[in-house]
Amino acid sequence: MSHSTRARFRPQRHRRTFGLQSELARSRNLLRALFDGLDDGLALLDHTGRILAINRPLAAVLAREPNALVGQRWTAACAAIVPPFPAAWVSESLSDGCGRYDHARHAARSFDIETIPLLNNRRAEQLIVRVVDVTDRLHAEAQLVEQERFAASGRLAMIVAHEVNTPLQSIESCLHLATRADTSSTSYLRLAREATQRVGHILHQLAELYHPAAQQTRTLALNELLERILLLMSGTLARRGIALARELAPALPPLTLRGDDLTQMATSLILATADALPSGGTLTVRSAAAPQAVVLTVEASGAQFDRALLEDCFTGLPSPRTITTAHGIAIVRRIAACLGGTLTVATAAGMGGFTLTLPVNEPTQTAAYDHVKNF
Numbered sequence: 001m002s003h004s005t006r007a008r009f010r011p012q013r014h015r016r017t018f019g020l021q022s023e024l025a026r027s028r029n030l031l032r033a034l035f036d037g038l039d040d041g042l043a044l045l046d047h048t049g050r051i052l053a054i055n056r057p058l059a060a061v062l063a064r065e066p067n068a069l070v071g072q073r074w075t076a077a078c079a080a081i082v083p084p085f086p087a088a089w090v091s092e093s094l095s096d097g098c099g100r101y102d103h104a105r106h107a108a109r110s111f112d113i114e115t116i117p118l119l120n121n122r123r124a125e126q127l128i129v130r131v132v133d134v135t136d137r138l139h140a141e142a143q144l145v146e147q148e149r150f151a152a153s154g155r156l157a158m159i160v161a162h163e164v165n166t167p168l169q170s171i172e173s174c175l176h177l178a179t180r181a182d183t184s185s186t187s188y189l190r191l192a193r194e195a196t197q198r199v200g201h202i203l204h205q206l207a208e209l210y211h212p213a214a215q216q217t218r219t220l221a222l223n224e225l226l227e228r229i230l231l232l233m234s235g236t237l238a239r240r241g242i243a244l245a246r247e248l249a250p251a252l253p254p255l256t257l258r259g260d261d262l263t264q265m266a267t268s269l270i271l272a273t274a275d276a277l278p279s280g281g282t283l284t285v286r287s288a289a290a291p292q293a294v295v296l297t298v299e300a301s302g303a304q305f306d307r308a309l310l311e312d313c314f315t316g317l318p319s320p321r322t323i324t325t326a327h328g329i330a331i332v333r334r335i336a337a338c339l340g341g342t343l344t345v346a347t348a349a350g351m352g353g354f355t356l357t358l359p360v361n362e363p364t365q366t367a368a369y370d371h372v373k374n375f
Contacts (some may be wrong), residue, residue: 009225036066038085039132047124049074049094058131061085074129083107089115090129097124106322110135141334164203167195219254220262222287222294229266230285241280247288252294256357261335269298269354292360299346299353332356
């Protein structure tokens with residue numbers, strides 16, 4: 001090719017090169033914008049723990065600009081802020097090549113931290129660090145828990161009011177009849193005394209359920225708590241045409257958790273199952289032992305569970321018409337999961353209900369729920 005021909009094509013090559021460079025620059029800027037625009041904090045580290053790339057949300061947590069953090073060691077960047085940001089999981093993942101996921105509190109915020117190793121010959125060649133600020137979500141969950149706690153307490157208070165009102169009416173009638181001159185007062189006063197004792201017994205059981213110690217982790221006997229709850233609810237269920245059946249296994253291992261958690265779960269399951277019996281029926285409360293666990297089953301013959309209700313209960317997205325019951329069951333499911341247990345639903349022909357399995361656990365296992373309840 002002659003010199004003149006080469007000269008003629010040189011500008012075209014320059015234009016193509018310039019076009020490719022411009023396209024690469026646009027792509028790089030687009031990726032950077034997407035990287036910085038993520039809500040989650042992300043960082044890429046090399047095998048020594050040096051930061052290769054970090055997006056703006058995570059750099060903001062570390063109180064630096066992204067460019068100033070690139071090239072620094074992760075541990076040094078975390079230690080440079082007050083209070084220091086947790087860094088142990090990163091060092092451990094780089095050392096053993098295993099991913100980790102945990103929760104941490106930092107500067108009045110809550111974070112979920114995940115490490116994702118990129119392995120080469122079973123060694124962590126690079127490591128992705130993902131940090132998610134879950135403060136707002138936990139705050140919303142804490143509010144939902146408290147709302148459901150108040151709702152459950154309100155429903156139980158209405159039941160107790162009904163239960164107390166019945167013997168109070170009997171007392172009033174007996175005392176009225178005892179004041180009549182033409183009747184013997186002995187039998188009426190005896191009936192009034194028995195009704196008074198029943199009121200005292202009901203209030204004593206309610207006090208046991210919501211004793212101040214219920215807010216603390218303690219050892220609980222499931223059957224004793226169920227007997228108290230069923231005593232308080234039996235009259236109300238009977239007026240709705242619902243018969244109660246108890247099948248409580250003896251010598252169950254004790255549970256270690258907060259008493260108000262267990263009360264809330266049992267009450268919510270019984271009420272939800274009773275709501276599925278618009279025409280009455282038999283509601284069975286059953287307890288049993290399982291390997292390293294205790295099982296509570298609440299089921300009813302002829303139960304008519306709404307499919308939409310069950311979906312709401314297990315997705316945590318209640319519709320307006322199912323919001324009360326769905327919230328209750330969703331909270332039961334959340335508490336059970338945080339305690340290492342499970343909640344399942346059964347909708348067999350002619351029989352439906354819930355099965356709650358709780359591990360015979362150590363007190364420390366309840367800490368998984370503390371960051372929501374005590375947010």
